[in-house]
Amino acid sequence: MEKIVYEKPVISKITAGVPNKFGLPTKLKTISAIDGIAVEKLMEDYGSPVFVISEKTIRETYADAKQAFETRYPKVQFAWSYKTNYLDAVCSIFHDEGSWAEVVSAFEFEKALSLGVNGSNIIFNGPEKSADDLKLAINHNACIHIDHFDELYLLIKVTRELNKKARVAIRINLDAGIYPIWDRFGFNYENGEAWNAINRIMLAENLDLIGLHTHIGTYIMSANAYAIAASKLANLYMATHRKFDHWLKYVDLGGGFASKNTLKGAYMPGTETCPSFDEYAEAISNALISSEIPHENLPVLFLETGRALIDDAGYLLTTVLANKRSTHGRRTMVIDAGVNLLFTSFWYNLGVYPTRELSSHVEESTIYGPLCMNIDVIRDAINFPQVKTGEKLVIERVGAYNMTQWMQFITFRPNVVLIDLDGKPHIIRKKEELASLQDFEQNPKR
Amino acid sequence: MKITGEIKISDNGFVFNSRTGDSFNLNPFGLELLKNIESGKDFDQIKNEVLDRFDIDDLTFEKDFYEFCALLKHHQIISQDDPLDFN
Numbered sequence: 001m002e003k004i005v006y007e008k009p010v011i012s013k014i015t016a017g018v019p020n021k022f023g024l025p026t027k028l029k030t031i032s033a034i035d036g037i038a039v040e041k042l043m044e045d046y047g048s049p050v051f052v053i054s055e056k057t058i059r060e061t062y063a064d065a066k067q068a069f070e071t072r073y074p075k076v077q078f079a080w081s082y083k084t085n086y087l088d089a090v091c092s093i094f095h096d097e098g099s100w101a102e103v104v105s106a107f108e109f110e111k112a113l114s115l116g117v118n119g120s121n122i123i124f125n126g127p128e129k130s131a132d133d134l135k136l137a138i139n140h141n142a143c144i145h146i147d148h149f150d151e152l153y154l155l156i157k158v159t160r161e162l163n164k165k166a167r168v169a170i171r172i173n174l175d176a177g178i179y180p181i182w183d184r185f186g187f188n189y190e191n192g193e194a195w196n197a198i199n200r201i202m203l204a205e206n207l208d209l210i211g212l213h214t215h216i217g218t219y220i221m222s223a224n225a226y227a228i229a230a231s232k233l234a235n236l237y238m239a240t241h242r243k244f245d246h247w248l249k250y251v252d253l254g255g256g257f258a259s260k261n262t263l264k265g266a267y268m269p270g271t272e273t274c275p276s277f278d279e280y281a282e283a284i285s286n287a288l289i290s291s292e293i294p295h296e297n298l299p300v301l302f303l304e305t306g307r308a309l310i311d312d313a314g315y316l317l318t319t320v321l322a323n324k325r326s327t328h329g330r331r332t333m334v335i336d337a338g339v340n341l342l343f344t345s346f347w348y349n350l351g352v353y354p355t356r357e358l359s360s361h362v363e364e365s366t367i368y369g370p371l372c373m374n375i376d377v378i379r380d381a382i383n384f385p386q387v388k389t390g391e392k393l394v395i396e397r398v399g400a401y402n403m404t405q406w407m408q409f410i411t412f413r414p415n416v417v418l419i420d421l422d423g424k425p426h427i428i429r430k431k432e433e434l435a436s437l438q439d440f441e442q443n444p445k446r
Numbered sequence: 447m448k449i450t451g452e453i454k455i456s457d458n459g460f461v462f463n464s465r466t467g468d469s470f471n472l473n474p475f476g477l478e479l480l481k482n483i484e485s486g487k488d489f490d491q492i493k494n495e496v497l498d499r500f501d502i503d504d505l506t507f508e509k510d511f512y513e514f515c516a517l518l519k520h521h522q523i524i525s526q527d528d529p530l531d532f533n
Contacts, residue, residue: 003499003500003501004499004500004501005500005501006475006500006501006502006506006507007473007474007475008475008510009472009473009475009476009478009479009510009511009514010472010473010475010476010514011461011470011471011472011476011480011514011517011518011521011523012470012471013468013469013470013521014468014469014470014471323513325513325516325517325520328520329516329517329520329521359473361473388506
């Protein structure tokens with residue numbers, strides 16, 4: 001006699017209260033394959049956990065963003081934000097699509113050079129630039145975005161020593177009508193500091209002011225904030241022309257476009273609430289085109305979008321290690337990927353999905369990572385079906401920041417696999433091993 | 447291990463505890479187990495019946511059974527007078 005398929009026994013308390021605003025429970029999504037390769041197969045070949053990046057998704061997302069801006073504004077240039085994901089294979093795809101490099105350290109600068117990016121196509125941002133870093137940038141004719149007056153004067157000194165000109169822009173912080181106002185980077189627009197900086201640069205012999213830059217924040221849910229920022233940059237652009245008879249070459253609206261992830265505490269999912277590329281493009285392009293800048297002198301629009309271009313392309317495949325019950329009866333689950341790999345789990349409710357259809361009976365659960373640390377919580381509360389140990393799960397939208405802010409802690413960082421346009425997987429960063437980590441260490445002889 | 451007197455179990459998996467006012471849903475296998483416990487069967491009897499009929503090994507079932515019982519205790523559906531009493 002054929003045996004009946006077993007399903008774990010479950011009892012769940014019925015809670016009276018506010019009805020579910022989304023109506024009846026929806027069927028839980030499953031992710032069984034990525035770009036045509038079965039998740040099971042990927043984990044069999046590359047271990048668990050494993051990061052998987054889809055080249056197809058990167059290129060499609062980039063094409064969406066490019067189309068949104070290029071159909072609305074005549075001159076657009078993307079610069080890939082290295083800190084968002086600086087794996088060589090990922091950066092190379094963006095450069096292949098035509099992106100410049102946007103870097104914030106000498107390390108990232110050298111990484112861009114090593115990938116064949118021309119120095120003049122590197123934007124050097126960030127508050128940390130030593131004299132040596134500035135020399136590196138000047139010698140490669142990069143665009144140096146000055147963050148503060150001390151850096152400005154250091155740069156003047158360095159250009160005198162080298163007897164070379166530097167191509168510069170200034171970073172500007174401003175009130176774009178959103179909270180919090182990021183005022184720790186750059187020169188302030190409203191109190192006149194930015195205008196002072198422009199005047200000082202225009203008087204410096206060896207500085208060639210070519211652009212204005214702002215980065216109003218991260219995960220900005222209001223496209224209109226960019227319109228306000230663009231208008232303020234346009235005002236400075238025109239003021240510079242009026243006073244110095246000098247047309248700047250570009251305005252750089254930075255990054256900060258939201259991805260489709262859902263922020264913790266958000267009422268609605270990110271897929272429903274985050275503006276599309278079209279909405280951002282409409283706001284920025286309209287603000288620049290309707291400003292007093294003559295059409296023949298419109299600047300090139302630079303965008304340093306990171307998160308929104310790469311988040312969707314990244315997946316983390318993981319395995320269930322254990323199911324537990326807390327003393328309060330709450331269901332908890334331990335998986336083999338922790339917060340040391342998923343930095344973004346601190347601010348997102350990451351989507352966690354099974355690879356196959358499981359029971360329709362879901363229960364509010366907490367998902368813990370494998371670290372022997374109380375803070376290792378991937379999801380505080382997620383409706384999830386019962387799963388056995390060994391079940392494979394997929395965490396989606398993890399392409400941004402996790403593979404740069406991750407931390408080697410307690411165990412090794414896993415393989416990162418890229419699936420190319422032909423559907424072929426490649427390891428693009430090898431799993432760490434004891435020897436590779438001990439290479440950095442020295443144990444004094446006693 | 448016995449089901450407390452205030453518990454009412456319907457045939458479609460709805461459970462009501464008239465002492466606490468709480469109500470619960472059981473999945474079909476949870477309902478079957480609770481009915482078995484109600485009828486006074488002990489763990490070994492239940493296990494043998496389950497292993498005969500379902501596609502499951504004894505260790506997985508044992509783990510799930512005790513986790514289920516822990517939840518029943520937590521929700522005051524079954525009572526255990528002595529905390530050292532096993533099963």
